[in-house]
Amino acid sequence: MSEFITKEKRTHYCGDLRISHVGETVTLMGWTHRRRDHGGVIFVDLRDRTGIAQVVFNPEKSPMAHTEAHKIRSEYVLAVRGTVITRLEGMENPSLKTGQIEVMVDELEILNESKTPPFMLDEETEISETVRLKYRYLDLRRRHIQRNLLLRDKVATATRNYLHDQGFVEIETPFLGKSTPEGARDYLVPSRVNPGMFYALPQSPQLFKQLLMVSGFDRYYQIVKCFRDEDLRADRQPEFTQIDMELSFISEDDLIDIIEGLMARIFKEGMGLDLTLPFPRLTYGEAISRYGRDNPDRRFGLELKDLTDVLSTSQLKVFAEVASRGGMIKAIKLEDGKRLSRKDLDLLPGYVSDFGAKGLAWARVNEDGWTSPIFKFLTAEEVARINERMDASPGDLIFFVADTPKVVNDALGNLRVHIAEKLGLITPDTYAFTWITEFPMFEYSETEKRFMATHHPFTSPVLEDVPLLLSEPGKVRAQAYDLVLNGSEIGGGSIRIHKSAVQSTVFKALALSDEDVRAKFGFFLDALEYGTPPHGGIAFGLDRIIMIMAGAESIRDVIAFPKTQKATCLLTEAPSAASLAQLMELSLKVV
């Protein structure tokens, strides 16, 4: 064991030293960020998770330490004792928090050596993600990613403190559970003691938290891992963390109040930011109509306008035909369209085709008409009405998509974000929260040929819509709400069904057979019959919240040990093959 550590303790973190410490004897421990050997004096930038302090080895002040310091290389682990001194005049480093001072070392111990790291642990060079993930423990030494994880800790702590203040009880729910239908693909875990049987890892603790309401815990929360075996994206990992909660005897508005308080607390303690409350609300219908998506980015305009009524009788066949087949024509307007280069403009049809749009019409508005491939097919009156509805001025650029409502909204909803990003229309460091309410209870699935729950099958319908459950399920609104931040869904929840009769009706609307329902959640229906209080809840994607707060481009930058797009871990090389003995024990066959 190191003599130094048994003899004396670390007294300060590197990044905490300030001019007020001058004159004090301090003991620091950390990693060698950089070494600058001037032949005589040697400088070392000593780094720990709080930052960097310059420590100085002077041959005249401490020959022993100076000699030892010659051995120091990148990432060596050091313990130093010395005196905090003011830097010589003109030698301050304003880019360091500790740049006013330095530590004149009188004793050094090299606690450990290090191989030369495979990449520089500075901020200057971008390292490929393959290399970063393989040496994740080194990547995690780098400042920006360490900052992200420290922010994550602050947010998690703020969440726990706030929720405890609000009377919430933290309760753990099982990871080894039962496969749930109507959702994402489950990760399965074979049961050794029950050959041929499988647990499923939870996609969310949904049923357990509702059972906790039945049990009377009243306010539950958990910061908990959830698992979904689906393909990954920049903002999606197969295991992710939710801030999960459930409350009894509350209305939708009560819950929204509590969550707005939570967000305010998170942003205050995480970033020192004061949010403006309450957050604006949009119904699902408004969101789709104005932004084309249920997760609108409201940091900029470019809203969608419906032109179906204007163009349904147009001479332009594509538009008229789409309208006659029940489709729609919508448009967005970009002020001062010249900001978009010819080349960027040419790429846009390809972009919207990703979302199924067969074309993208455009029009440049002039003093007297349009410059546009479709201009000659339109009457003066149609052009005038479009200009008016789009509130268009000369120089503006209008984009039109005509197709089924889904394609039109997808294409334009994504195009508006694409253009805004391209042109830098989004003010950085702004946080636009919006509640989306009144989601439809069901969506018709073409692949399954039946209605599916939009949120999940335990969501309560809006009470006045209950009579429509079986007759017109497509018209039923749910008491469900999402919280959207800067175009990302960061959380979603609902008031739940607490009456077993309503729950049975919803299962009927979903065309689930009694046997199916019984087998899958008979236990839950039973529980509903033992005095279930009215309740509701919500769950937040912690990773996504941190991602937005940190300005990270990928969810992987806010998770300590993330998976690649193929759901592998480059560090541990998981997943890996199991031995024959393991498989046999689990009664699994080798393919």
Added chain:
RNA sequence: GGGGUCGUAGUUAAGUCGGUUAUAACGCCGGCCUGUCACGCCGGAGGCCGUGGGUUCGAGUCCCAUCGACCCCGCCA
């Protein structure tokens, strides 16, 4: 399942129309240097051009396959 971008020293990149010895910067190693802070100066080492096959007199470069990383569509109640 589909579309796209990428893969060259430890790292980040360049590499022209297919041409002879594959460049640079940083890092690394050695030497010099007492005030630097991405220290500086001098010298040096370091390559399965992702892998396999093909075309060619000749392939880092062209073609095919394959592996891997990333972005997107589908998917993700």
